[in-house]
Amino acid sequence: MIVIGAGAEQSVDPAEDELGRDRIGYGPTMSPMALYDATHGTWHLGERAHRERFALITHDERGVLAVAIDRIEPAPASPGRQSSGRSVIHGQILANGHPIYDAHVGARSPIARQRNPIGYFDAPEERTVCACGCGEEIPVGKHFASGHDQTALHERVRQLGGVVDFIAWFDRVHGNWPDINVIYEPVNLKDGTPTGAPARARHRLGCDHFYLDEDGRVINRPRLASAEEMTSLRPCRTCQNVSAKASARQ
Template sequence: MIHITLGAMRYVNPKEDQLGRDHVGWDPNMDDAALFRANRGCWVLGERADREQYALLSSQGTVRQAIEIDHLVPVAGGRRAIEGRYLEAGHPVHDAYVGKPQPVEPTRNPVTYFDSPHAARTCGCGCQAPVTLGWFLPGHDQKALHDRVARIGTVHQFIQWFDHTYTDEAQTMESSILSIDPHSNTKAACSAHGTAAACTPLVADVVLRDAGSDHVEWAVCARWLRENSDATAWLNKHPDAAARLGFA
């Protein structure tokens, strides 16, 4: 889990700040939304941060906020900002940390990491074992890969199948988006990234048309909406839908 230590609130120039903020840091009068906006970036976040799904914001030795991470986005100077949402009472990570002493010793570096049982997810290979760092238990990524290769045949057969499938779909399965609405269908896994990616929460339902069907329904995460060029172009053309999704 990522732990970020905040200083006292101070004002900054929004014309110079990479996120357009006019203040950063913590103040006791801030509500959760203001605290998240002021402090979701800009931080030096190393490779380990890409494997974490939660972050804590602390000030004066107390955890002030817990955040669920959707995506880390680059900003200038090699720093990154968090895209996601702050957690509220009732979520196990919030209840375990917010309002309590910070779980790591103070250091000169505002960004630190620690292993937390509340950050556990199940191993991406499908074995259901809990992991607290990354997506797989040691060696299970290779096991998952080889199991899937074996379903096709030899490694050579798998490569042929993959190249044929990927190339053909890239060339013939072009799709067009018909609508994007807030998530309400029954799908529980991100249609773009799959179950193993554990994309949560799902934020939108996408209806599209492709060469195989005139009506395909997806459920997608915020990361896909931000990174897929067709989705961003569609939302730019439909500002009302973007506003309903909080992308205005």
């Protein structure tokens, strides 16, 4: 990961700043977005930066912002001026729950104080192991080493005989109801507040398994089921019948 030591917030002339900003650096009251704007450029980055997937902004030797890098681009050239050779990092601001954020934002900088604002650190949180079980280390954010997902999948298909058998098995054990993919969050019928209880079934969008208030408004609005819920929640029986009829008509 790239570790960038940002200085304290300072005003700059938007006409002079390569990104047209009026301030750069770290300010304690900045929102993550403002901090990103003020620190994602412009930097002199070496070759290694282009192989890195994360950037950590530090100030006073503490991590203040973590970014998953999408791309690194040369700073836009302004007319009549020579290119500075500096770069801008574009990416997603990481938040609570991401291993890089959790390990480094608010924590001591992983590298020693140095003169150059740009440093590098090989964080253990940047790696995870392949989900196929081979033990290979891969960058965090990926599930499989290249090609291992296909191998793992086809190895399982083969165990059941072939694709036909695999599909028959899936439909029998899990059921094949891709359009029964909506959750009506359990709510208190009096005031429509969520009860906090998990939903018990998934429904088809447009089924009438929701509740109405006295004015006929839906009090538990539908939302799409998560992948987890698509696996763990049973499809509603009535919705299954409607869905089966609908597909028979096609």
